[in-house]
Amino acid sequence: MSSTHTAKQHPHLTPLTLWIMTIATGLVVANIYYNQPLLADMANTFGVSDKKAQQISLFTQIGYATGLLFIVPLADMLKRKRLILIDFVLMIISLIASAMAPSVTILMIAGFLVGVSSIIPQLLIPMAAHLAKPHERGKKIGFVMSGLLIGILLSRTLSGFIGEHFGWRSMFYIAAGLMLLIWVMIFLFLPEIEPDYKGNYGKLMKSLIHLVKTQPKLRLAAFRGALCFAGFSAFWTTLVFLLKQPQFNEGSAAAGMFGLVGAFGAVAVGFMGRLSDKMDAYKLSIYTLSLIxxxxxxxxxSSHSIIGLIIGVILLDMGVQATHISNQSIIFALIPEARNRINTVYMVSYFIGGALGTFFASLVWKNYEWNGVCAIGAALSVIVIIVHLLNYKKSSATATDVR
Structure with a gap:
């Protein structure tokens, strides 16, 4: 496959630009996770089982993977700011549809569209890598990723509180309003970046296959990310149901508060970003995977211990997010002009892993409840550590350009 690349001047990554990217990343990614502490409330509203309600989260994650696959690659071919602004419109409409959903089926469809449109962080993170100086790339990615982590974790705290006091529908109306404010910030302050890729959309999509075939470091990073996020999603999807059991007897607000606990991991994310600029990413990944x-x-x-759950949440969020930063530092150094496509391959794998983790957690919860979910998470962690250790040497081949 052929494409033409031209060298272009691009804006520098100013502090204002970096902060806008970080704030937007955090608030947009939160849309994917608002529903998790609210699943039990949604089940009560529509009179469906817990397993059925969990499909709302599953559809949202599948939608996100779909957007990653078909929309994110366009950022290598189209003007990025324009693409981001258009995507915001679909996101706002989808959030309002979620708030107004008359049935669980409509809520699943709206959730899918929320997922499809919430891929903006995966446009902004490669953009930050593109604008950053090479020796600061890990640090800047880590800064934007700290916004992503805070958004993911505090989304559960916010939605749990809103759901407990104002009802779950209010959360989606609030989210739509926040997205409108971010749209204005992006419109006014985000710089435009001209695309490098000159081929058509068909060739653009075919190049994804070429990247998978020719980039062993990308394949290994995608595998690590997928299994880590599978365990992460399995935990967060089922936590609310554990907390509703008699030994805790807590609601969605308590589940959301665990997001606040996990936000402490954001401090570690910034440190890991700086560390990834100085330390071998392979060795760093061994430590971060072990935390998971x-x-x-x-x-x-800790099925009867709040303190144990708190400690586990801090370790899990630090491990998953630090592994994620290490992965992205590796893959964004491969082929600069294909960063969005590389990120597509990685993040599609990542969220397919998340969707599968949610799916299998719901099945295991039905029969084995909390111990079964923990067994899945531990098994996934062991597998990814073994594969990482066995395959790293094979992944050290020199990167080749997209052809």
């Missing part, structure tokens, strides 16, 4: 395994061991012995 330890977290599920802690969870297994």
């Amino acid at each position: 395994l330890i977290s599920f061991i802690v969870f297994y012995f």
Whole structure:
């Protein structure tokens, strides 16, 4: 496949631009996770089972993977700011549709569209890598990723509180209003970046296959990310149901508060971003993957302990997000002009893993409840550590350009 690349001047990554990217990333990614602490409330509203309600989260994650696959690659071919602004319109409409959903089926469809349109962070993170100086790339990615982490975790705190006091529908109306404010910020302050890719959309999509075939480091990073996020999603999807059991007897607000606990991991994310600029990413990943395994061991012995769950959440969020930054530092250094397509391959794998983690957690919860979910998370962690150790040497081949 052929394409033409031209060298272009691009704006520098100013502090204002970096902050806008970080704030937008956090608030947009939150849209994907608002529903998780609210699933039990949604089940009550529509008179459906917990398993059925969990499909709302599943459809949202599938929608996100769909947007990653078909929309994010366009950022290598189209003007990025324009693409982002158009995507915001679909997002706002989808959030309002979620708030007004008359049935669980409509809510699933709206959730899918929320997922499709909430891919903006995956346009902004490669954009930050593109604008940053090479020796600061990990640091800048880490800064934007801290916004992503805070958005993911505090989204549960916010939605749990709103759901408890104002009803779950109010959360989606509030989210739509926040997206309108961010649209204005992006319109006024985000710089435009001209695309490098000159081929058509068909060739653009075919180049994804070429990247998978020729980039072993990308394949390994995608595998690590997928399994880590599968365990992460399995935990967060089922936590609300554990907390509603008699030993805790807590509601959606309590589940959301665990997001506040996990936000402490954002401090570690910034540190890991700087560390990834100086330390071998392979060695760093061994430590971060081990944190995830330890977290599920802690969870297994904490089915009756709030303190144990808190410790586990901190370890899990630090491990998953630090692994994510390490992965992105590796893949964004491969082929600069194909960063959005590389990010597509990685993030589609990442959220397919998340969707599968949600799906299998709902099945296991029905029969084995919390211990089964912890066993899944621990097993996934062991697998990814083994594969990482066995395949790293094979992934050290020199990157080749997209042809």
